[in-house]
Amino acid sequence: MIIAIFGSQGSGKGTQAELLAEKFNLLHVSMGDCLRAESKKNTVLGKKIKSIQSSGNLVPVKITNKLFENILKKHKNLLLDGYPRSFDQLQFLMKKTKIDYAIEVDLNERDSIKRISSRRMCPKCNRNYNLIRIKPKVKGKCDYCKTNLIQREDDKPAAIKKRQEIYKNQTLPLKKVYKRLGILHIVDGSGSIKQVHESILKILNCQKSPKVK
Ligand SMILES: [Zn+2]
Numbered sequence: 001m002i003i004a005i006f007g008s009q010g011s012g013k014g015t016q017a018e019l020l021a022e023k024f025n026l027l028h029v030s031m032g033d034c035l036r037a038e039s040k041k042n043t044v045l046g047k048k049i050k051s052i053q054s055s056g057n058l059v060p061v062k063i064t065n066k067l068f069e070n071i072l073k074k075h076k077n078l079l080l081d082g083y084p085r086s087f088d089q090l091q092f093l094m095k096k097t098k099i100d101y102a103i104e105v106d107l108n109e110r111d112s113i114k115r116i117s118s119r120r121m122c123p124k125c126n127r128n129y130n131l132i133r134i135k136p137k138v139k140g141k142c143d144y145c146k147t148n149l150i151q152r153e154d155d156k157p158a159a160i161k162k163r164q165e166i167y168k169n170q171t172l173p174l175k176k177v178y179k180r181l182g183i184l185h186i187v188d189g190s191g192s193i194k195q196v197h198e199s200i201l202k203i204l205n206c207q208k209s210p211k212v213k
Contacts (some may be wrong), residue, residue: 001026002097003204004080006174007105008167009160010112010119011189012196014128016105017081019197024204027075031083032154033126034067035059054153056162058170061088072096086170090177102178103200107189109164116160120149133193 003020007013014030021028039050045063052059068083080099084090093099107115118131122142129136129149137143153159178184187199 002078002080002099003101003103004084004099005103005105006082006085006171007189008107008109008112009163010114010116011105011107012115012133012193013105013189014081015130015134015193016196016200017079019193020200020204021079023201024077024079026077026079027071028079028081029068029071029083030081031064031067031085032081034071035064036126038067054159056154056159056166058086058166061086061092064089065092068093069096084174085166087174087177090174099178099181099183101185101204102174102181102183103203104175104184104186105189105196106186111190112164113160116155117157119151119155121152122147123150 001024003024003026005013005017005020017028017030020026035049035053039046039053049059049063064083064085068089071078084093115130115132118133120129120131120136120140121127122129122145124147125142125145127142127144128134129142136149138146140149141147142149154163175184185200185203187196187203189196191199
């Protein structure tokens with residue numbers, strides 16, 4: 001099974017992806033995290049990704065295709081988080097496999113920005129926190145490895161703005177394709193983590209995809 005979850009930055013899709021991956025035993029593929037992991041390697045590719053990401057631009061499809069293909073070689077049941085992000089990426093994916101559910105976590109821009117600016121991450125083990133919703137037990141420290149939490153370069157205002165433009169222009173148009181395939185589902189992302197999770201479970205429990213208007 002392949003579930004693709006998408007939503008603007010700050011919509012809470014990453015948290016929902018983690019919950020779903022665990023519940024349905026899917027490999028959680030966060031392209032953002034894959035790219036970040038790659039960018040930490042001191043290679044030509046790693047350095048290239050790093051400079052593209054810190055500028056808030058979209059990483060070229062050639063790179064994401066390669067990373068995705070490597071994952072597909074080993075895994076069949078995936079929870080795709082933030083991938084595909086553009087029509088090019090979706091085209092490549094559809095050549096290789098098929099998406100069973102495409103779920104949009106829908107949240108307005110103002111609330112999204114509010115959530116993003118409260119995000120923190122652990123630079124050592126890559127765990128994500130949120131000062132409003134997923135607070136670390138000790139202020140500013142990772143619960144697992146006690147490393148000082150940081151704010152990602154791409155969670156800073158200029159990068160956020162650019163990402164939102166990219167999302168509107170490149171990711172949202174994919175909805176038309178998902179709709180045509182009958183796999184598009186939209187959930188309201190403004191509720192609590194639990195409420196949004198439950199809305200998604202309702203979708204996954206029904207066999208036939210209810211058509212989205
Ligand atoms: Zn940590």
